[in-house]
Amino acid sequence: MKKWKIGTLAVLAMGIIALNLFLIEKKDSKVARTLSAGEWTKVKKANIIERFETDAVIKPLEEYNYYFNDQDKEFQKFLVKEGDVVTTGAPLFEYITPKLDQVKDELETEKSRYEGEIAGVEEYIDELSSYQDTIPDAPTAKEREAAKEAGFLLNDSDSSAMIISSIRQEIYKQELEKKKLEEKIRAYESQLNYLDEHGDTAMTASETEGIVKYVNKQLESPIVTIASNTLAIEGSLNEQQARKAEPGMKIIAKHPNEKKKINGTISAIQPFPETEPTVGSPSKYAFQATMQEEPESIMIGSKVRLSVVTAEAKGVLSLPKTAIQLEKKPSVYRLNGNGTITKQVITTGLEFAGIQEVKDGLELGNIILRDSKSIPYNKPTFITPLQTEKVRNSAFNELSKRQKLRFFLIGLLEK
Template sequence: MSGKWKIAAVSIASIVLITVNIYLIEKKESKVERTVFVENWTKVKKDTITDTIQTKGVIKPVEEYDIYFDTKKNDFKKFLVKEGDSITAGSSLFEYTTTELDALKANLEAEKTAAEGEIAGIEEYIGKLRSYQGTLTSDPEKASIDESVEKNLNIDITTGSSDLIKSNIEQEMYKQELEKNSLNEKVKMLDAKLSSIEEQSSAIVTTSEADGVVKNINKNLNNPIISIVSTNMAIEGDFSEEEMKKAEVGMTIKASSSDSKKALKGTIGRIHSYPAEEPSLKKDNRFPFQALIEPEGEETEPLLVGSKVNLTVITNEKAGVPSVPIEAVHYQKQPHVYKLTKKGYVDKHYITKGLKAEGKQEIIKGPSVGDVILMEPNVAVKNHSYFITPIQFEKVKAATYKKFTSREKVRYLLLGILEK
């Protein structure tokens, strides 16, 4: 009899257990019905998100200068440079003769006189600035200012502080010194031309206006007869229509090349708003751009013209912003994420999205940094559901189990059976 009673007791217990489980599963709003099994989760992290354009480019000179020659009014004599020559501003390029030599000389002398007059005016103006600056320092109350100086400074001296006025004076003097240096260079160039005319009364020498390398010489005298390229290098490439919507002048670039050990840095200097080729329905439009390379000191290795580079254009970058992987964001009606709370719930939180790039989504408004977020659930999640996670056996220790009371052991065992 005892054996039959044991079998009967086990059968009754099994039926009760199964009945209770079925009831809990089928019961509306029961814990079992609303429990989510969570295997993957992440945290809202403070991160840097960078949106970029990945494209290719080629190393080319920043500028190209063309030299023209009028064969109708002048007779060409000879070239004074060869293709590949490195030249500086003022270098002689070619000689020619003209019947208008005297008129040319007079024009050059007039231009030189005008430049020297401007230099004299600038020196006088700088003298007035220095005088007023000195008076401000020694005796501000007795300082008087010339009307022309006050007008050019563009500041009300009756209300402006002496420090502000001194700062404006320093800036104005620096600006005028730059203009003076530019005019002095112009006078030197004019002197060189006049000396050439005087030394060779029958020939005129054309000089270069900038440093560079002679790229091409047209010995048939078809214009341009000489092309000069600058020694400074840039990166040229083209954007697609989609990339054009994101690209802007001034954006930071990074480039890498097999010819250079160091990464190149710089900014977008120019973007053509018209396609490189005539627009057509049969092909995609490409828009040329030029990126200026930042110099990195005298030890920078020379760049080979024509080198191919991989170019990264940084279109947007946000540092230290809350973000989650894009897989954690859901889009039923409104963008939202599921937050795992410390009390064991899965709560839906609507978010305001920010920058999205590199597999990360910025959260402008929503959960905070450190909050735990559910990653791609395998089943549909109801708001405010309970959640359970897999047992991490490597973290289960006998010492921890021994700390539970008998009541707690039974409670957690039954809870695990019912939840599962």
Template sequence: MKRWKVLSAVVVSGVLVATNLYLITKEDSKVSRSIFVEYWTKVKAATVTETFETKGVTIPAEEYEVYFDESGKEFQRFLVKEGEEVTAGTPLFEYEVKDLEKNKGEVEREITEITGSITEIEAYIKKLTDYKAQVPNASTVSEIVQGGVGLDRNASSDLIISTLEQEIYKQELEKSKLEERKTRLDSQLAAMNELSGPLTIDAEVDGVVKRIDQSLNNPVVIIASTQQAVKGVLSESQLHKTTVGMPVKITSPRLEKGINGTVGSVENYPVSEPSLNQKSMFPFQVVIAEEEDEEGVLPPLAVGSKVDVTVVTNEAVDVPTIPEKTVYGKDNLYVFKLTNNGYVNKQYVTAGLRANQKLEIASGPAEGDVVLVTPRVIPKNHSTFITPIQVEKVNLDAYNTFTTREKWRHFLVGLLEK
């Protein structure tokens, strides 16, 4: 009888254990179960940068054209050679002025004429000022009319004064223009008086003499600036992402570190004539920032050097971010957040910028929150979770405080979840 009771108890216990195991492991079971979490990550503040890459070649940032006006001048000789470095103020070529004395005489005659005109205007202004002080004397009005000022003899005093003031302003304006012209002619005459031999045309910028036209066809000299730029081409999709002012990173095997720059220009007309049989490519240019190291300005690459160009089309700085592999859903994105209480909670996310398998969180988990990474199975909302044992962090003293029942419970839960 006693043996039968023991056997019955064992059978009942086995059935209960088997039933519970079935309910726990059965799919869509309503029995609460824990999930085993192997990988997780925290929401971290980081910078998300959206970029694209293309190729480029270094060129002079600008070219300056120097012209020679042959009228009244006689070219003498060039003072520089192609490939020569020049600075602002370097003489480029010499010339002499033809018929210098004749030109001086013409300038002097014009100065005399302008001086006479200024004297006449000053006298007329004085006369108008005197008239204005005598209004409304009747004889004064007659004199004003006879003097050529458009005025009705029966006009009021206010109208007469207003008309005189307008005429005075008009004459003073004309006088000012003549004085400006005379000042320029005086400077020109002074320069002519100082001429004693050939004159020179000087460089206005630092650079390298790119070309000299010995036939004196303008431009006679072209100077390429020492400041560099990068030119390249964009595909149609890249063109629509690119705007002037975007940051750029320029790299090359010949550079110890990348060079910063900005998009300086983007052309909307393709390099080649548009065709259905080939892709359209669009020119763009990058302005290189002048950077310095401990020894001064960094030396530029040789003109014509091939470089890699990375254009930053969008950037979110110091924002909450998570890896894209932690995000689920298509239209309504969500993550599984691990709470300090041991639960896995589903939380919806509003995505910001995405780039390099990283996602900006516009709204959702906060910085420092822990989210689940690639679980074996998609957990139910508000499930409990367990994590792998970290042997290096195991405290045997804490383990010894568990009761035998608690030890078996944790062992069986871990065994079942594993």
């Protein structure tokens, strides 16, 4: 009799267990189930900056080569030597020619041409400044498109501040161009004044401030080379980096002996490799970047570590990439205030270093399950582990009166 009862109870127990297992595993089952949510994260605002790093060196921005054409001209003497510091308009070498009037006319013509170019650059700078003043706090899609057509490197997520920053960079480039043109004009004025003072002797003047790097006393071209005082950052990119980088992108350089970082932009990337391409050898592409402000103590030849910013999204909603299920449509598991978990489809944007931009589908402060692969079913309830290290009087005192009352009522009603 006892054996019969024991057998019956065993069969019933096994049946109950089997029924529960069936209900638990059944698709869309209504059986209440609870999940232990051990790790979670919040939707936060972040600055996501995609970048890569490379080594670079400080060099003169430009080298100016000067030539001497001995046709109808007779070389007289050099007026500078290697290592001399020269200013714009400084005489480099003298020559005599029977065609001084022709030389003077050519100098006047070139001076007038560059004055016209300066007027065009100034007009463009004024247009950029006026456009900058009209940009609203939240630019429209049409305004973004107009900025792109003007040559600015922008993404759809770029804010007004980033658009204004791009315009300022363009203004800076145009001001540099204007400075170069003004230096050329000063060089021509210096040569014209020299003709007026010396009568039968002409000279070639420096078009920049810098250091005389080379003087060829055999009069082989170029006979004088001047390195400009304006510095630049130069280096090489591998194939992958060269595909990502574009002129106009921001750079951040760090020198071991400089506390302050050097900001600037890429000004040029050579489309051809530095050396003849061969099978089995990686290709390198030379680039040059300009600096917004040159550190006073940095020297030509100094080595720097360079970060190239290829994309950025500032002040955007973000999550760790591990919290997102990357299926046909990216989704996350959101922990709700009523103790349930909901699968939420989201729209993602820029991702870098494990941080993913969230464009749509979530709000700031939403609580998301960190391990996106731990949910075997939809809309379960959840519990979280007690964090005993936070159970202390100071933590209770940090709560507001409203929070204390809320938690008290929750505990009372749960009973």
